[in-house]
Amino acid sequence: MKEITVKSSIDYKINIGTRIRFNIYEFIKEFNYNKIAVITDENVAKYYLEDVVNGLTPFIQVVTYNLPSGEKIKDISWFERLQQFLLNEQLDRHSAVIALGGGVVGDLSGFVASTYMRGIGFVQVPTTLLAHDSSIGGKVAINLGSIKNIIGHFYPPQAVIYDLDTLSTLSEQEFRSGLAEVIKHSLIGDAHLYEQLITKQELSVKDQSFEKILHRSIDVKRVIVEADELELGKRKFLNFGHTLGHAIESVYQSKNITHGEAVMVGILFDLFVSDLENGERQGMLSGGLITWLTNIGYKLALSEWRVNQLLQLMLKDKKNEKQLIALVLLRDYEQPYVKHFSPKEVKNLLEAFAKYMGQYSNVKYLV
Protein backbone atom coordinates (compact mmCIF):
# COMPACT_ATOMS: atom_id res chain seq x y z
CA MET A 1 0.00 0.00 0.00
CA LYS A 2 1.25 3.45 -0.85
CA GLU A 3 -0.29 6.65 0.43
CA ILE A 4 0.41 10.00 -1.22
CA THR A 5 -1.05 13.20 0.24
CA VAL A 6 -1.98 16.05 -2.09
CA LYS A 7 -1.94 19.42 -0.36
CA SER A 8 -4.36 21.81 -2.01
CA SER A 9 -7.49 23.80 -1.06
CA ILE A 10 -8.41 20.56 0.65
CA ASP A 11 -5.75 17.97 1.46
CA TYR A 12 -6.57 14.45 0.34
CA LYS A 13 -4.92 11.07 0.17
CA ILE A 14 -4.26 8.98 -2.90
CA ASN A 15 -4.33 5.38 -1.64
CA ILE A 16 -2.65 3.01 -4.07
CA GLY A 17 -2.68 -0.73 -3.59
CA THR A 18 -4.15 -4.05 -4.66
CA ARG A 19 -7.58 -5.42 -3.72
CA ILE A 20 -8.43 -2.18 -1.94
CA ARG A 21 -11.68 -1.81 -3.91
CA PHE A 22 -13.17 -4.39 -1.54
CA ASN A 23 -12.81 -2.18 1.53
CA ILE A 24 -13.33 1.36 0.33
CA TYR A 25 -15.23 2.17 3.51
CA GLU A 26 -11.94 2.07 5.46
CA PHE A 27 -10.66 5.02 3.44
CA ILE A 28 -13.79 7.17 3.71
CA LYS A 29 -15.32 6.40 7.10
CA GLU A 30 -13.79 9.56 8.57
CA PHE A 31 -16.17 11.65 6.41
CA ASN A 32 -19.33 10.19 7.99
CA TYR A 33 -21.37 10.24 4.80
CA ASN A 34 -25.03 9.27 5.26
CA LYS A 35 -25.52 7.88 1.74
CA ILE A 36 -23.37 7.15 -1.29
CA ALA A 37 -24.15 7.16 -4.99
CA VAL A 38 -21.66 4.99 -6.88
CA ILE A 39 -21.58 6.25 -10.47
CA THR A 40 -19.89 4.01 -13.00
CA ASP A 41 -20.24 2.85 -16.60
CA GLU A 42 -21.56 -0.41 -17.98
CA ASN A 43 -18.09 -1.82 -18.77
CA VAL A 44 -16.61 -1.13 -15.36
CA ALA A 45 -19.83 -2.25 -13.64
CA LYS A 46 -19.42 -5.74 -15.13
CA TYR A 47 -16.07 -6.21 -13.41
CA TYR A 48 -15.96 -4.11 -10.25
CA LEU A 49 -19.28 -2.63 -9.15
CA GLU A 50 -20.27 -5.59 -7.00
CA ASP A 51 -16.89 -5.65 -5.23
CA VAL A 52 -17.21 -1.98 -4.34
CA VAL A 53 -20.86 -2.07 -3.31
CA ASN A 54 -20.51 -5.23 -1.20
CA GLY A 55 -17.71 -3.61 0.74
CA LEU A 56 -19.82 -0.53 1.49
CA THR A 57 -23.33 -1.80 2.22
CA PRO A 58 -22.64 -3.24 5.70
CA PHE A 59 -21.81 0.30 6.80
CA ILE A 60 -23.72 2.75 4.67
CA GLN A 61 -26.68 3.10 2.31
CA VAL A 62 -25.60 2.83 -1.33
CA VAL A 63 -27.36 3.59 -4.62
CA THR A 64 -25.78 2.98 -8.02
CA TYR A 65 -26.01 4.41 -11.53
CA ASN A 66 -24.56 2.69 -14.62
CA LEU A 67 -23.80 5.07 -17.47
CA PRO A 68 -23.20 3.97 -21.06
CA SER A 69 -19.46 3.89 -21.76
CA GLY A 70 -17.66 6.46 -23.90
CA GLU A 71 -16.98 10.18 -24.16
CA LYS A 72 -20.52 10.95 -25.39
CA ILE A 73 -21.89 10.91 -21.83
CA LYS A 74 -19.75 13.89 -20.82
CA ASP A 75 -22.53 16.26 -21.81
CA ILE A 76 -25.27 18.39 -20.35
CA SER A 77 -28.02 15.78 -20.85
CA TRP A 78 -26.24 13.13 -18.77
CA PHE A 79 -25.30 15.80 -16.24
CA GLU A 80 -29.02 16.56 -15.87
CA ARG A 81 -30.01 12.89 -15.61
CA LEU A 82 -27.50 12.34 -12.84
CA GLN A 83 -28.66 15.41 -10.92
CA GLN A 84 -32.22 14.09 -11.15
CA PHE A 85 -31.04 10.69 -9.95
CA LEU A 86 -29.34 12.17 -6.86
CA LEU A 87 -32.47 14.16 -6.09
CA ASN A 88 -34.80 11.16 -6.55
CA GLU A 89 -32.56 9.09 -4.29
CA GLN A 90 -32.65 11.86 -1.67
CA LEU A 91 -28.93 12.44 -1.36
CA ASP A 92 -28.27 15.49 0.78
CA ARG A 93 -25.34 17.63 1.84
CA HIS A 94 -23.99 14.82 4.02
CA SER A 95 -23.92 12.37 1.10
CA ALA A 96 -21.22 11.62 -1.44
CA VAL A 97 -20.66 10.51 -5.02
CA ILE A 98 -18.09 7.82 -5.74
CA ALA A 99 -16.80 7.88 -9.32
CA LEU A 100 -15.88 4.31 -10.20
CA GLY A 101 -14.19 4.22 -13.60
CA GLY A 102 -11.94 6.12 -15.96
CA GLY A 103 -11.53 9.79 -16.85
CA VAL A 104 -14.95 10.24 -18.44
CA VAL A 105 -16.84 8.86 -15.45
CA GLY A 106 -14.61 10.84 -13.06
CA ASP A 107 -14.99 14.15 -14.91
CA LEU A 108 -18.77 13.90 -15.27
CA SER A 109 -19.47 12.50 -11.78
CA GLY A 110 -17.15 15.05 -10.20
CA PHE A 111 -18.91 17.89 -11.95
CA VAL A 112 -22.27 16.52 -10.82
CA ALA A 113 -21.05 16.15 -7.20
CA SER A 114 -19.56 19.64 -7.27
CA THR A 115 -22.84 21.30 -8.32
CA TYR A 116 -25.54 19.17 -6.65
CA MET A 117 -26.76 21.21 -3.65
CA ARG A 118 -23.71 23.43 -4.33
CA GLY A 119 -21.33 20.57 -3.68
CA ILE A 120 -21.45 17.26 -1.82
CA GLY A 121 -18.77 14.68 -0.98
CA PHE A 122 -16.73 13.29 -3.86
CA VAL A 123 -14.42 10.27 -3.98
CA GLN A 124 -12.49 9.00 -6.99
CA VAL A 125 -12.02 5.25 -7.51
CA PRO A 126 -10.06 5.15 -10.79
CA THR A 127 -10.00 1.91 -12.79
CA THR A 128 -7.86 2.94 -15.77
CA LEU A 129 -4.26 3.98 -16.32
CA LEU A 130 -5.43 7.28 -17.79
CA ALA A 131 -7.26 8.07 -14.55
CA HIS A 132 -3.97 8.13 -12.60
CA ASP A 133 -3.91 11.61 -14.15
CA SER A 134 -7.55 12.66 -14.34
CA SER A 135 -8.52 11.56 -10.82
CA ILE A 136 -5.91 13.82 -9.22
CA GLY A 137 -5.97 17.59 -9.15
CA GLY A 138 -9.69 18.30 -9.00
CA LYS A 139 -10.45 19.16 -12.62
CA VAL A 140 -14.07 18.18 -13.25
CA ALA A 141 -15.94 19.07 -16.43
CA ILE A 142 -18.28 18.22 -19.27
CA ASN A 143 -18.01 19.00 -22.98
CA LEU A 144 -20.11 21.42 -25.00
CA GLY A 145 -20.60 19.93 -28.45
CA SER A 146 -17.13 19.20 -29.76
CA ILE A 147 -15.38 21.54 -27.33
CA LYS A 148 -13.74 19.46 -24.61
CA ASN A 149 -14.08 20.25 -20.88
CA ILE A 150 -15.40 23.75 -21.49
CA ILE A 151 -17.98 23.66 -18.65
CA GLY A 152 -16.39 22.78 -15.36
CA HIS A 153 -14.28 23.86 -12.45
CA PHE A 154 -11.85 22.68 -9.77
CA TYR A 155 -13.33 20.37 -7.15
CA PRO A 156 -10.75 18.15 -5.46
CA PRO A 157 -11.88 14.70 -4.35
CA GLN A 158 -11.90 13.94 -0.62
CA ALA A 159 -10.05 10.69 -1.33
CA VAL A 160 -8.62 8.74 -4.26
CA ILE A 161 -8.64 4.94 -3.93
CA TYR A 162 -6.63 3.35 -6.70
CA ASP A 163 -6.79 -0.45 -6.85
CA LEU A 164 -4.11 -1.45 -9.34
CA ASP A 165 -5.75 -4.85 -9.89
CA THR A 166 -8.41 -3.06 -11.92
CA LEU A 167 -5.80 -2.23 -14.57
CA SER A 168 -5.59 -5.91 -15.50
CA THR A 169 -8.87 -5.67 -17.44
CA LEU A 170 -7.73 -2.79 -19.66
CA SER A 171 -7.48 -3.41 -23.39
CA GLU A 172 -4.12 -2.64 -25.04
CA GLN A 173 -5.64 0.46 -26.57
CA GLU A 174 -6.81 1.71 -23.15
CA PHE A 175 -3.39 0.95 -21.71
CA ARG A 176 -1.70 3.00 -24.45
CA SER A 177 -4.18 5.80 -23.87
CA GLY A 178 -3.13 6.07 -20.23
CA LEU A 179 0.53 5.63 -21.05
CA ALA A 180 0.42 8.88 -23.05
CA GLU A 181 -0.16 10.78 -19.80
CA VAL A 182 2.74 8.91 -18.16
CA ILE A 183 4.97 9.94 -21.08
CA LYS A 184 3.68 13.52 -20.75
CA HIS A 185 4.54 13.63 -17.04
CA SER A 186 7.99 12.20 -17.70
CA LEU A 187 8.76 14.76 -20.42
CA ILE A 188 7.67 17.77 -18.39
CA GLY A 189 8.90 16.66 -14.98
CA ASP A 190 11.01 13.49 -14.77
CA ALA A 191 13.66 13.06 -17.46
CA HIS A 192 14.99 9.87 -15.85
CA LEU A 193 11.58 8.30 -16.08
CA TYR A 194 11.39 9.30 -19.75
CA GLU A 195 14.75 7.68 -20.40
CA GLN A 196 13.62 4.54 -18.58
CA LEU A 197 10.38 4.38 -20.56
CA ILE A 198 11.71 4.75 -24.06
CA THR A 199 14.42 2.15 -23.57
CA LYS A 200 11.87 -0.52 -22.63
CA GLN A 201 11.05 -3.06 -25.34
CA GLU A 202 7.76 -3.91 -23.69
CA LEU A 203 5.61 -2.28 -21.08
CA SER A 204 2.81 -3.83 -19.12
CA VAL A 205 0.92 -3.15 -15.91
CA LYS A 206 1.94 -6.65 -14.86
CA ASP A 207 5.66 -5.68 -14.82
CA GLN A 208 7.02 -5.30 -11.32
CA SER A 209 8.59 -2.00 -12.32
CA PHE A 210 5.32 -0.56 -13.53
CA GLU A 211 4.00 0.37 -10.10
CA LYS A 212 7.09 2.51 -9.50
CA ILE A 213 6.62 4.15 -12.90
CA LEU A 214 3.07 5.01 -11.90
CA HIS A 215 4.13 6.48 -8.55
CA ARG A 216 6.65 8.72 -10.29
CA SER A 217 4.13 9.84 -12.85
CA ILE A 218 1.60 10.68 -10.09
CA ASP A 219 4.27 12.56 -8.24
CA VAL A 220 5.02 14.87 -11.17
CA LYS A 221 1.33 15.75 -11.22
CA ARG A 222 1.09 16.16 -7.43
CA VAL A 223 3.98 18.62 -7.30
CA ILE A 224 2.48 20.82 -10.04
CA VAL A 225 -1.06 20.73 -8.64
CA GLU A 226 0.21 21.66 -5.18
CA ALA A 227 2.09 24.63 -6.63
CA ASP A 228 -0.78 25.95 -8.77
CA GLU A 229 -4.12 24.29 -8.10
CA LEU A 230 -6.19 26.75 -10.15
CA GLU A 231 -3.97 26.75 -13.27
CA LEU A 232 -2.94 30.37 -13.05
CA GLY A 233 0.61 29.53 -14.09
CA LYS A 234 2.64 26.33 -14.10
CA ARG A 235 -0.34 23.94 -14.03
CA LYS A 236 -0.71 24.82 -17.72
CA PHE A 237 2.34 22.59 -18.25
CA LEU A 238 0.10 19.59 -17.50
CA ASN A 239 -1.66 20.47 -20.72
CA PHE A 240 1.44 19.51 -22.72
CA GLY A 241 0.15 17.79 -25.88
CA HIS A 242 -3.46 18.69 -25.12
CA THR A 243 -4.02 21.81 -27.27
CA LEU A 244 -3.80 19.72 -30.43
CA GLY A 245 -4.71 16.47 -28.61
CA HIS A 246 -8.18 17.69 -27.61
CA ALA A 247 -8.78 18.97 -31.17
CA ILE A 248 -7.76 15.61 -32.66
CA GLU A 249 -10.00 13.77 -30.23
CA SER A 250 -13.00 15.83 -31.40
CA VAL A 251 -12.23 15.81 -35.14
CA TYR A 252 -11.49 12.08 -35.32
CA GLN A 253 -14.03 10.83 -32.75
CA SER A 254 -15.73 8.59 -35.33
CA LYS A 255 -12.36 6.82 -35.90
CA ASN A 256 -12.33 5.27 -32.44
CA ILE A 257 -9.33 7.31 -31.27
CA THR A 258 -8.87 7.46 -27.48
CA HIS A 259 -7.99 10.55 -25.45
CA GLY A 260 -4.46 9.34 -24.85
CA GLU A 261 -3.81 8.36 -28.46
CA ALA A 262 -4.90 11.84 -29.54
CA VAL A 263 -2.78 13.44 -26.81
CA MET A 264 0.21 11.34 -27.95
CA VAL A 265 0.03 12.94 -31.40
CA GLY A 266 -0.38 16.30 -29.64
CA ILE A 267 2.78 15.59 -27.63
CA LEU A 268 4.70 14.82 -30.83
CA PHE A 269 3.45 18.11 -32.30
CA ASP A 270 4.52 20.09 -29.22
CA LEU A 271 7.94 18.41 -29.36
CA PHE A 272 8.19 19.24 -33.07
CA VAL A 273 7.45 22.92 -32.37
CA SER A 274 9.80 22.88 -29.36
CA ASP A 275 12.65 21.62 -31.54
CA LEU A 276 11.98 24.39 -34.07
CA GLU A 277 11.92 27.02 -31.34
CA ASN A 278 15.12 25.63 -29.84
CA GLY A 279 16.79 25.89 -33.22
CA GLU A 280 17.55 22.19 -33.33
CA ARG A 281 15.74 20.59 -36.22
CA GLN A 282 16.79 17.12 -35.02
CA GLY A 283 16.17 17.51 -31.31
CA MET A 284 13.82 15.88 -28.83
CA LEU A 285 11.35 14.53 -31.39
CA SER A 286 13.92 12.58 -33.33
CA GLY A 287 15.41 10.97 -30.21
CA GLY A 288 13.84 7.59 -30.92
CA LEU A 289 10.40 8.40 -29.52
CA ILE A 290 8.40 7.87 -32.72
CA THR A 291 10.04 4.51 -33.43
CA TRP A 292 9.52 3.37 -29.85
CA LEU A 293 5.87 4.43 -29.90
CA THR A 294 5.27 2.62 -33.18
CA ASN A 295 6.96 -0.51 -31.82
CA ILE A 296 4.75 -0.61 -28.76
CA GLY A 297 1.66 -0.29 -30.93
CA TYR A 298 0.62 3.37 -31.05
CA LYS A 299 -1.40 4.32 -34.10
CA LEU A 300 0.18 7.61 -35.03
CA ALA A 301 -1.26 7.71 -38.54
CA LEU A 302 -4.03 10.18 -39.24
CA SER A 303 -5.23 10.10 -42.80
CA GLU A 304 -6.67 13.41 -44.00
CA TRP A 305 -4.89 15.88 -41.76
CA ARG A 306 -7.84 18.27 -41.36
CA VAL A 307 -5.82 21.39 -40.66
CA ASN A 308 -8.66 23.92 -40.78
CA GLN A 309 -10.95 21.92 -38.52
CA LEU A 310 -8.12 21.30 -36.05
CA LEU A 311 -7.23 24.98 -36.08
CA GLN A 312 -10.82 26.07 -35.36
CA LEU A 313 -10.93 23.80 -32.31
CA MET A 314 -7.48 24.87 -31.11
CA LEU A 315 -8.77 28.45 -31.21
CA LYS A 316 -11.30 27.50 -28.48
CA ASP A 317 -8.65 26.20 -26.07
CA LYS A 318 -8.92 27.51 -22.50
CA LYS A 319 -5.24 28.51 -22.37
CA ASN A 320 -5.51 30.94 -25.30
CA GLU A 321 -5.19 34.68 -24.90
CA LYS A 322 -6.39 37.38 -27.32
CA GLN A 323 -7.06 34.89 -30.12
CA LEU A 324 -3.50 33.60 -29.87
CA ILE A 325 -3.13 29.84 -29.46
CA ALA A 326 -1.17 28.67 -26.43
CA LEU A 327 1.17 25.73 -26.87
CA VAL A 328 3.13 24.12 -24.05
CA LEU A 329 6.70 23.63 -25.28
CA LEU A 330 9.95 22.30 -23.84
CA ARG A 331 13.24 24.20 -23.71
CA ASP A 332 14.66 20.85 -22.77
CA TYR A 333 13.42 17.78 -20.89
CA GLU A 334 11.78 18.92 -17.62
CA GLN A 335 11.78 22.55 -18.81
CA PRO A 336 8.27 23.38 -20.00
CA TYR A 337 6.98 26.86 -20.88
CA VAL A 338 3.95 28.34 -22.62
CA LYS A 339 4.19 30.26 -25.88
CA HIS A 340 1.39 31.91 -27.88
CA PHE A 341 1.12 31.70 -31.67
CA SER A 342 -1.16 33.36 -34.24
CA PRO A 343 -3.65 31.08 -36.04
CA LYS A 344 -1.63 31.51 -39.26
CA GLU A 345 1.56 30.37 -37.51
CA VAL A 346 -0.21 27.33 -36.06
CA LYS A 347 -1.63 26.45 -39.49
CA ASN A 348 1.88 26.51 -40.95
CA LEU A 349 3.20 24.45 -38.05
CA LEU A 350 0.45 21.84 -38.47
CA GLU A 351 1.30 21.50 -42.17
CA ALA A 352 5.04 21.27 -41.51
CA PHE A 353 4.41 18.65 -38.80
CA ALA A 354 2.37 16.53 -41.20
CA LYS A 355 5.22 16.61 -43.73
CA TYR A 356 7.73 15.71 -41.04
CA MET A 357 5.68 12.77 -39.82
CA GLY A 358 5.28 11.53 -43.40
CA GLN A 359 8.99 10.64 -43.50
CA TYR A 360 8.38 7.73 -41.14
CA SER A 361 7.35 5.02 -43.57
CA ASN A 362 4.58 3.70 -41.32
CA VAL A 363 3.18 7.07 -40.34
CA LYS A 364 1.06 8.55 -43.10
CA TYR A 365 -0.29 12.06 -42.79
CA LEU A 366 -2.30 13.43 -45.68
CA VAL A 367 -2.42 17.20 -45.62
Ligand SMILES: O=C(O)C(=O)C[C@@H](O)[C@H](O)[C@H](O)COP(=O)(O)O
Ligand atom coordinates in the same frame (compact mmCIF):
# COMPACT_ATOMS: atom_id res chain seq x y z
O1 LIG B 1 -4.75 18.30 -14.54
C1 LIG B 1 -4.46 19.08 -15.43
O2 LIG B 1 -4.26 20.28 -15.22
C2 LIG B 1 -4.34 18.63 -16.83
O3 LIG B 1 -4.20 19.43 -17.72
C3 LIG B 1 -4.39 17.17 -17.06
C4 LIG B 1 -4.81 16.77 -18.44
O4 LIG B 1 -4.07 15.60 -18.74
C5 LIG B 1 -6.27 16.40 -18.51
O5 LIG B 1 -6.62 15.78 -19.69
C6 LIG B 1 -7.21 17.52 -18.31
O6 LIG B 1 -8.52 17.06 -18.19
C7 LIG B 1 -7.22 18.52 -19.42
O7 LIG B 1 -7.60 19.67 -18.86
P1 LIG B 1 -8.23 20.88 -19.63
O8 LIG B 1 -8.13 21.99 -18.67
O9 LIG B 1 -7.44 21.12 -20.87
O10 LIG B 1 -9.62 20.49 -19.95
